[in-house]
Amino acid sequence: MIYCDENDGMKLLDEKNKTKQRAVATNCKDLKDQGTDLDGIYIMYPFADHPETPVLIPCDQTTQGGGWTVIIRRDESYPQTTEFSRSFEEYASGFGNVNYDFYIGNEIINSLTDSSINELWVEIEANNGTTGYAHYKYFHVGARDAHVKGEPTYMMDSGFYEGSKGEGLGYDNGMGFTTYDQDNDLYDKNCADGRNGWWHKDCHFANLNGPYGSVYFRWHTTENNYILSKAHMMVRPLST
Numbered sequence: 001m002i003y004c005d006e007n008d009g010m011k012l013l014d015e016k017n018k019t020k021q022r023a024v025a026t027n028c029k030d031l032k033d034q035g036t037d038l039d040g041i042y043i044m045y046p047f048a049d050h051p052e053t054p055v056l057i058p059c060d061q062t063t064q065g066g067g068w069t070v071i072i073r074r075d076e077s078y079p080q081t082t083e084f085s086r087s088f089e090e091y092a093s094g095f096g097n098v099n100y101d102f103y104i105g106n107e108i109i110n111s112l113t114d115s116s117i118n119e120l121w122v123e124i125e126a127n128n129g130t131t132g133y134a135h136y137k138y139f140h141v142g143a144r145d146a147h148v149k150g151e152p153t154y155m156m157d158s159g160f161y162e163g164s165k166g167e168g169l170g171y172d173n174g175m176g177f178t179t180y181d182q183d184n185d186l187y188d189k190n191c192a193d194g195r196n197g198w199w200h201k202d203c204h205f206a207n208l209n210g211p212y213g214s215v216y217f218r219w220h221t222t223e224n225n226y227i228l229s230k231a232h233m234m235v236r237p238l239s240t
């Protein structure tokens with residue numbers, strides 16, 4: 001993940017006080033509400049427990065009204081794709097290049113989805129050219145330290161699906177995050193081996209982090225099994 005210098009932060013002139021202040025946005029919905037209507041990469045302050053830390057994050061301000069914070073992006077056509085076989089710590093802090101393919105990090109996903117009720121938008125493109133979307137009116141990733149309470153670390157829950165190609169995430173609901181160096185799945189081996197980090201159960205239907213060119217980078221449902229070439233996931237505070 002690219003962290004940026006605080007001096008690069010967005011600032012605006014407070015006409016009343018004649019002092020410079022930062023227009024603080026914790027997510028792309030904040031930016032949208034502040035009038036930023038263009039897709040792009042913006043400086044945001046997504047951490048609830050250390051809100052002074054700026055992070056560069058891509059926003060989709062056009063799909064379904066905009067306000068979407070992109071948390072995963074994959075595209076096998078990039079000249080130099082990112083390796084998604086990563087450690088638990090790397091999945092916690094995020095990796096990749098926000099201009100291309102990246103994983104925003106479980107700490108940020110937890111902070112974004114903990115601060116309000118969030119919806120999730122998934123877009124996929126299969127290797128046969130088929131495209132589709134999945135929309136969940138509920139998506140949440142729990143805290144890293146939830147295991148001290150006997151709950152899975154970074155536990156994922158999703159619900160209230162509608163979409164065009166079937167439901168693929170629900171199988172892994174309630175599971176913690178598994179990587180090659182931290183096995184939190186129900187498989188007698190480690191699901192992350194050959195499949196990369198995910199909220200593996202035994203192991204998964206959909207998996208947007210699977211290796212490029214493998215059958216595990218897929219949107220799998222009870223009706224379909226699409227092997228993917230592109231995908232992205234993004235979250236937005238649910239409007240009430």
Ligand SMILES: [Ca+2]
Nearest residue numbers: 185187189190
């Ligand atoms: Ca296991």
